């Protein structure tokens with residue numbers, strides 16, 4: 001069977017060094033193993049999408065010497081596949097409209113949630129009878145029914161996983177109040193129709209994988225993909241790399257005259273490829289990269305790393 005992966009940047013901002021590491025490892029794994037690579041720009045998160053960021057993501061990936069075999073284009077260009085998935089879920093009585101606000105969900109929670117970003121939906125709008133739900137629901141999000149049992153799978157990098165979606169987030173949103181497919185649904189529909197077998201991404205999305213596997217099951221999609229969740233790059237303070245750590249955008253370094261080889265060389269020291277920082281091409285990175293030598297610990301971007309990149 002032909003294996004296929006995807007590079008799926010979200011144009012909600014500029015790609016930074018942490019994104020670059022994940023993409024480069026994804027690309028190297030694909031090219032080492034003859035997987036096809038699909039480029040997919042995930043532009044559904046409308047309020048957060050920046051028009052300039054779509055082309056910039058492509059430019060950044062190309063600047064870092066990555067390539068791909070097919071370009072899946074933009075998600076917003078054709079919403080039909082997501083609508084078809086919604087219809088199927090509706091017919092199976094697996095989804096229902098919800099007009100709760102975030103505040104209402106917070107107030108309805110019986111216990112404080114461990115993760116402050118993700119709320120566990122208590123099922124407020126879940127109907128007793130799904131057969132009377134009409135399709136047209138202005139200003140409503142749609143939630144999918146979940147099961148109170150663990151979903152287990154083996155992550156090719158992170159190992160055995162078992163997550164109970166009902167207990168983590170409850171019936172989660174698959175279409176937004178704006179009438180667009182939510183990330184969890186869009187990613188499953190796209191990965192399935194684009195033949196993606198191997199999903200390589202940051203482990204900030206590890207908890208999403210079980211939600212996505214649940215949707216594969218609801219939509220009767222096979223085969224299930226193999227996940228490779230990789231540790232993230234952190235700032236010197238141990239928090240996920242972000243604006244607070246200064247400018248780590250690829251476009252910033254590019255404009256400053258830092259070579260792509262330097263960025264790749266730094267990523268090589270972060271990926272068990274080289275012990276010291278030396279400029280390196282993507283091709284050389286691919287030749288030397290060994291996933292079995294990749295640390296399971298997060299990487300820290302240090303001030304010395306930054307100085308090395310900016311001293312031309």
Ligand code: GLU
Pocket residue numbers: 008009010042187200201205
């Ligand atoms: N577009 C998502 C991101 O940039 C990636 C989604 C995924 O890999 O499933 O975070």
